[in-house]
Amino acid sequence: MANLEHAINNYKPQSELYVQYFLNQYSDRVQLQFVSALYHGRTHLGQTSFCIEGEHPAQVGTLNADHISKNEYARLISEKGNNVVTYLNTFRECAYNSDFDINNL
Template sequence: MPIYSAISQLCSNYPKSEQQAQSFLSTLTPQVQEQLICAIYLGRDHLHSAALREDCELSRASTDHIPAGDYAQIVFEKGDSGITYLKKLTQCAAASGFDLNSL
């Protein structure tokens, strides 16, 4: 599943528990899981932007220190903010002509 599909699916049915988050993540490849975690944090960094910021690194390198075992907890704990972050990053990427699949 490409990152855009993962974002869409996650935003439309955000997990209500860490177990639900883990179930959702288990449907994704490791690469898409990494992209999704990166997208959450990049979205937070772009919350007040209309386009991608030039001072932010747009790669998974910014979140590669996070163990995969923590992903479900991160997704669950971000809650509604996670949805906001993902939608904002998607908007900024579209405005900047950036394909999130390249994260």
């Protein structure tokens, strides 16, 4: 089964309709992880690891996206346009530098 890393590697900014098609290729869990990774990346812009106010990589999880309805994912992602790639790259960089396996998000 495709995991978060696969989803991040294959994402291309497109319309909301395309984003929904893209998301439908992944399990509910990976969709939640993707949205969560997006928000973690946005939160950590300009940083190279997960370390905000004593944050530890073991505390990085999906709580930042748990409250978002699945049927809102495509709209939220498409609204962020090209920034999605930037956020996901930041997430990956912080994860790598924090020895955090992104598929465990």
